[in-house]
Amino acid sequence: MKLAIPLLAVCLLVIAAVELFGWQRYGNAPTSGFQIYDQSDQNAPAEFFFSRLRYNTGYGGGSGYRRGGGGWSQDFPRADHDCLVVLRRLTRIDSPSPLNVVDIGDDRMMDFPWMYAVGVANWAFTDAEALRLRNYIARGGFLMVDHFHGQDDWDRFMKGMGMVLPNAVVEDIPDSDPIFHDLYDIDEKFQIPGEQYVSTGRTYEKDGYVPAWRCIRDKNGRIVVAICYNMHLGDAWEWANDGEYPEKFSGLAFRIVLNYITYSMTH
Amino acid sequence: MFEFLFKYPPAVFTKGKLVLLSPWPVWLIPLLLLxxxxxxxxQMTRHGSLVSRARSLFIWLAQTALVALVLFxxxxxxxxxxxxxPQQNVVAVLLDHSKSMGLTDQDKMARxxxxxxxxxxxxxxxxSERFQVRLYGMDKDAVRVENAASLHADGNATxxxxxxxxxxxxxxxxxxxxIVMLSDGGDNTGGIDRETISQLRQIRVPVHTIGFGPENFAKDIEIVEAFVPARALPNSRVSARVAIKQHGYSNQKVKxxxxxxxxxxxxxxxxxxxxxxxxxxxxxxxxxEAxxxxxxxxxxxxxxxxxVKNxxxxxxxxxxxxxxxxxxxxxxxxxEYKFIRRALEDDTSLDLVSxxxxxxxxxxxxxxxxxxxLEDGFPTKSEDLxxxxxxxxxCVEATYFTPAQQDLIREFANRRGGGVLFLAGRTSLTEGGYASSPMAEMLPVRISANEKTWVREQAVVELTAAGREEAITRIEEDREKNIARWKNMPKVANYQTVGSPKPGAVVLMNIVPQGKKPSPLLAVQKYGHGRVALLASAGTWRWKMWQDHTDxxxxxxWDQLLRWLVTETPGTVLTSTKQQVLADDGHLPLRVDVRDKTYMPVTGAEVEGTVVRPDGQSEIIxxxxxxxxPGVYTTDYTxxxxxxxxxELNAKKEKADLGRDTLTFRREDGVAxxxxASQNKELLQKLSADTGGTYYTPSNAGSLTKEIAISEAGINAHENLDIWDMPVVFLIALLLRGSEWLLRRKWGVV
Incomplete structure (x- = not known):
């Protein structure tokens, strides 16, 4: 009996460690691969897949374990699904396919030249993972990142980005850039809040008061990483059918993602 | 021997006509023979019991043949x-003194x-005994000379x-x-034209040829021809097709x-x-560079x-x-669209408008x-397209284009001379309804009308035999490395099955779906004045995404495929000539095609050229x-x-500039x-045969002096040469009679 409590404590610690590893690695979301959400998704190959990057959540900034900002699976699967529905309805892009989760450790990401990553403030890579993502971008892949807010998040995002593209220069995307005009002319942009707006009325999170549409370009000036900073497009897609979430946010969020996808398929 | 048996040289029999000089009617011969x-x-049946029927028949045949001979x-x-x-005709003797006649052959003697x-x-x-002989030295032309010994092997061309x-x-x-020609037959113009042959036949002058030099060198390698495109785009990979002939080096590796x-x-x-x-x-x-x-x-x-000079x-x-x-x-x-655009990004020689x-x-x-x-969409007028x-x-369905636009696309290749590339897709080719559109005719392959042909499955690609030699598919400079490279190429993301290639089309690559028959992936063909290609996949982008980014x-x-598509597309003024390197020949026939903006021929244009010569001086032609x-303008420049x-050529009509074009060429002397350089026996034999002459070798040329008199040219007289007294006739008679007699003796019926 004397050993019962220590043994129990050790067991609980082991279980917690395993769970923690699992959470860090995958969050609590489904595994990678194609996933049918509802009857609108066909189990058929397609030209375009809405591919979500599954990455490891790490110890941002090297200052210890951080839970804030969530993992790769936030808003999954509704946000992705809603995006696809709009894409199918409004463009000629062939995408009857199911949702797609692409693991950072899987070379098959090369078959999906467009990827979406969310909550990137806490992403962390091994050298091999960073190299894979770097190759993906260098070969012609396009990465859209979303939902991170304030200076701390930015610093941690850039720490991960620095591993992927060490010499990357981040710049604001000018209004005249083709990415805002290839499908819709998006001349007016504003901060797109997450679902918390419904209860708080705040469009910002943390100290991320000013939204920024930023990017990293390749040597030919083409956008290869589109950065949606101080905004949460994923929530705007996910809650587009909620009567309390303002339509104007969802409308802009959809127009932006459709423009970004079109850009990724034409540039 | 021939003359001993037949009394006359062979030329008498090949050129003469058989006549029967007797005044009696010819029909009497078969009657009497019968x-x-x-x-x-x-007679034979009367004594039929003495020998067997077969033997009687043989004796009868021998006797009948002898009677026939006697009647004849x-x-x-x-x-x-x-x-x-005799003494009334001229015989022209042409002695080839081009450089190739200076070559020393195996007999250690110059030709x-x-x-x-x-x-x-x-x-x-x-x-000289019977004719007036005119001696000519022959190289680029025939020039009269007095003495054959004065000629040296210094002519630059024949x-x-x-x-x-x-x-x-x-x-x-x-x-x-x-005409008597002593030559090695090494003509540098590619042969003797029909016009010359028919002119000689008209005046009935036989050309007797005497061939010098071996038909093949014991040890020699020669570049017979090298075909290269006349035009190319800057920094293009061009393909030369080289014809090689050799003797004495079989299976040897050379560079x-x-x-x-x-x-x-x-x-x-x-x-x-x-x-x-x-x-x-x-x-x-x-x-x-340009x-x-x-x-x-x-x-x-x-x-x-x-x-080694050849x-x-x-x-x-x-x-x-x-x-x-x-x-x-x-x-x-x-x-595919994105990655095609990216592929051409670094090519400053092409503009891709999409x-x-x-x-x-x-x-x-x-x-x-x-x-x-393109504000109003795909062009509707020929001058815009x-x-x-x-x-x-x-991936555009055929019905997206109006019938007029479909015709325009066809005319783009056919009349304008442009290149058209069709890509596969879920609404392309069969699924796009192309089978029933005018564009089906342009495709280098046959397509079905209603099958499911579009497949979103990855598949391996392979080079065909033609693809291994083609510039479009040459990624590595070295042929073998290129073949190996394609074997390791990532699979394409999708493909569209198409039918067999049309006559004239060339399949450069095949798609090899797992467990299925290979199907053409890349096929090309000429169409009208232009060219058409088909790429039966829209998934080559995997070649980029699945290889190192520096690959x-x-x-x-893509660069090479699209360069092939447009390199030979003409402008409104197009200059052409048979060859741009003139070997010991200054004659350059020039042709200029002049078209308007719709690429219809322009008549009544003023076409002028400024020639800049090697010495820097210029002249107007x-x-x-x-x-x-119509629309074609020509001249012969020397x-x-x-x-x-x-x-520099320029075409104008009513002061309006129709277009310009530039042509460069070289004249090289002393190379042809x-x-x-070996003897072109075939050419000499054909020349003699076509003109009624005879081909001789130096060893049998002695008989030429006897045979040359038989000719229908010049001043001639028809002669009847008796042949009844030819020794061969008596030999035949003797043979018939003798064999009959011997056999009779043997069979005991003498």
Missing amino acids: AAAAGLYW LVWHPAISVARLR LDAAQSLLKDKLMPGL RIGDSLKHIAAESGSMPLGA LSARENGKPLAIQEITLKGDSSEQSEALLFDIG GPHSVQIGIDPVAGEEN NTLVRLINVATKKPRILYIEGEPRW MVRTTQNKMYRQGISSPRE FVYDGLIIG RSHSIF SLAPDPIE ADKPGAYVI ENFS
Whole structure:
């Protein structure tokens, strides 16, 4: 009996460690691969897949374990699904396919030249993972990142980005850039809040008061990483059918993602 | 022997006509023969019991044949021939003194020396006795000489046709009875034209030829021909098709190279095939910057070669300064579109203008030169579409184009001479309804009307035999490395099955779906004035995404495919000539095609050219309209000095500028005679046969002096030569009678 409590404590610690590893690695979301959400998704190959990057959540900034900002699976699967529905309805892009989760450790990401990553403030890579993502971008892949807010998040995002593209220069995307005009002319942009707006009325999170549409370009000036900073497009897609979430946010969020996808398929 | 048996030389029988001189009717011969045969048969049946039936029949046949022979002789057979009258005719003797006649053959004697010796010792005495002999030295033309010994093997070229024309023209003022030509047959103009042959046949002058030199060198490699494109785009990979002939080096490995100013552009190891057989090799090289390029294509000399001067040929390639524009219409955003655009990004020699249907009603344009370009969608007028040099049709259903636009696309290749590339897709080809559109005719493959052909499955690609030699699919410079590279190429993301290639189409790559039959992936063909390609996949982007980012195979492939599409697309003014390197020949026939903006022929244009000569001086030339082909203007220019020439051509009509074009060419002297230096026996034999003459070798040329008199040219008289007294006739009679007698003795019926 004397050993019962220590043994129990050790067991609980082991279980917690395993769970923690699992959470860090995958969050609590489904595994990678194609996933049918509802009857609108066909189990058929397609030209375009809405591919979500599954990455490891790490110890941002090297200052210890951080839970804030969530993992790769936030808003999954509704946000992705809603995006696809709009894409199918409004463009000629062939995408009857199911949702797609692409693991950072899987070379098959090369078959999906467009990827979406969310909550990137806490992403962390091994050298091999960073190299894979770097190759993906260098070969012609396009990465859209979303939902991170304030200076701390930015610093941690850039720490991960620095591993992927060490010499990357981040710049604001000018209004005249083709990415805002290839499908819709998006001349007016504003901060797109997450679902918390419904209860708080705040469009910002943390100290991320000013939204920024930023990017990293390749040597030919083409956008290869589109950065949606101080905004949460994923929530705007996910809650587009909620009567309390303002339509104007969802409308802009959809127009932006459709423009970004079109850009990724034409540039 | 022949003359002993037949009394006359063979030429009498080949050129003469059989006549029967007896006044009795010819029909009497078969009548009498029939009667004799019947009589002999009756005689045979009377004594039928003495020998067997077969033996009786043989005796009857021998007797009947003898009667037939006697009857034939009684009717006085003779050969009627035309004979040149002694001392009244001229015989022209042409002695080839081109450089190839200076070659020393295995008998350790130069060909010209052998010819001069033959002429002096055997021919001239016999000819001079009966004819007036005119001696000519022959190289580029026939020039009268007094003495054969004065000729040296220094002629830069041999033009047998031109020389014969010259002699034929002179025959109007003299009784020319025959021509004797002593030559190795090494004609540098590619043969004797029909016009010359028919002119000689008209005046009935036989050309007797005496061939010198071996038919093949014991050890020699020769570049027979090298075909290169006349035009190319800057920094293009061009393909040369090289014809090689060799003797004495079967199965030997040699180095085939392309060089410019001594700098190697490409070196390729090849294995030589069997002796005297011509083999064809493809050689690919990068041509470099804009401007005229003089490329030496050759094989490095091999130890023991008898003639190394025929190992290299020079060819000229004009690298254009123009920047062709390609219009790419895509029916939907897709990865192939993106990656094609990226592939061409670093190519400053091509402009890719694209339009992609992003939604049902929106078109996104890229690479346009002004906001107005393609503002109203795909062009509806020929003058708007024909400003482009190439056209790519992506995943666009046929009915998206109006019937007029479908015809326009067809005319883009057919009339305008542009290149059209069709890409696979879910609404392309069969699924796109192309089978029932005018565009189906353009496709290099057959497509079905209603099958499911579009497959989103990854598949392996493979080069065909033709693809291994083609510049479009040459990613690696080295042929073998290129083949290996394609074997390791990532699979394409999708494909569309198509039918068999049409006649004239070439399949360069196949798609090999797992567990299914290979199907054409990349097929090309000429169509009208232009060319058409089909790529039955929209998934080559995997070649980029699944290889290291520094790998250029995807961009090289697309760059080369699209360069092929537009390199030969003409402008409104197009200058052409048969060959741009003139070997010891200054004659340059020029042709200029003049078209308007809709690429219809323009008549009544003023076409002028400024020729910049090798010495820097320039001259103006005018071209005259071709009487038969509308829109074609021609002239014959003579480049009298060796070196590089540039011709700037300009076409105008009613002061409006219709367009310009530039042509460069070279004249090279002293090279032609190094090629085809062995005896061209076939050419000499054919020349003699076509004109009624005879081909001789130096060893049997002695009989020429007897046979030459038989000719229908000049001043001649017909003679009847008796043949009843030929020894062979008596021999036949003796044989018939003797064999019958011997057999009778043997059978005991004498």
